Amino acid sequence: MKNFKLLILLFIFISCSKNIYKISEKKYNKKAKKLGKSLVSIEPDTINYQISDVIKSQNFNLRKPNLIVIHHTAQDSCQQTYKTFALERTQVSSHYVICDDGTITQMLNDLVRGWHAGGGSWGKNTDINSASIGIELDNDGKEPFSYAQINSLVSLLEKLTTKYKIPAENIVGHSDIAPGRKTDPSALFPWQAIAKSGYGIWYDEQKLIDLKLPLDFNPVFALKYIGYNTSNLKNAIYSFKLRFNSKEVSHQLTEKDKKILFLLMDEI
Ligand SMILES: [Zn+2]
Known part of the structure; x- marks a missing residue:
């Protein structure tokens, strides 16, 4: 009987931990569907009623990201970061999270606008979230970045820069785009090694x-x-x-x- 109760408790624990991000995933799907629908209509009156007619062209695709912003999470674990990005009240997210052991988790489609950069600019670009993909490295800001994590980052950068034709100089740190407000990734981040692999400048x-x-x-x-x-x-x-x-x-x-x-x- 005791064993049976334990088994039930274990079952509840496993089902709960499996469904931990269910609400966030449901809301993601709902929001993505709504965005899809919003693309179908072109409102003729959105810019001060200056547009008199709408004739839809068939020649288009979604806009592509052209900048990659690297962060450290300043959190204690990947699990904590997933939770932070899945909760609605935090109002923060990132496209990718890379754990200390090199595991890569995607949390947003590359084509949607993540909420990772906040206020900031790079060159003449003043809306970094609209232009970029956010990559968060699980790191508290005091420890060195692991080899496995940097290795995974380089493979991800290779994939993203090839897919979206993002130039090397458009790979930046959060601190680059938000001086005085952000200092991530920390001074321990190996920018020189990353640049030697062809990502970012040196x-x-x-x-x-x-x-x-x-x-x-x-x-x-x-x-x-x-x-x-x-x-x-x-x-x-x-x-x-x-x-x-x-x-x-x-x-x-x-x-x-x-x-x-x-x-x-x-x-x-
Ligand atoms: Zn950051």
Whole structure:
């Protein structure tokens, strides 16, 4: 009898844990259906009644993502992240979550607008969520990223950049697009190794040693040229150093930083 009760409890536990994301998945399907329906109609009166007629063309497909934003979750486990992204009240999500052991979980179709970037900009792009795919790495911000996780990230980047023809320079960190507000992925993220695999940019380290900067070199222009929002220059510098000179992160540009900036302009 005791064993039977235990069996029932185990059954309830397994069914509950299996259905843990059922509500979120049901709402996803409902929302996707609603979005599909909204594509069928073109409202002639949506822009100040200036459109007098609608004639539907058959030549179209869905818009594609053209930017990839890398994050660390700042949470304790992948399970915690899944729950956060599945709950409606959190109002946050990401297309992919990569666990410490390299497991990749997809939570949104690549073609829908995820809620991972928040306010921010990159170059002239001021709506990062509309343009991008969000990839969250399960990491608390203090620990190194595991080999398995980075390996999975590189395979995912390969798949996404090929599928959507996303250029290397359009792979950025959350801190790049939101200086002063975000510092993920942390200084431990291996940007240089990722760039060597062909994703994201890096500078030519051989040229750094003997480089003499031109007298008229403008580092603020270089930061802007790369994509940083320089309206708060100190924050932009901090984000830049977090990515390209992560052993000397500060709000000040050194001579070495200026040389890195100069060389980075060649990579875009
Ligand atoms: Zn983030």
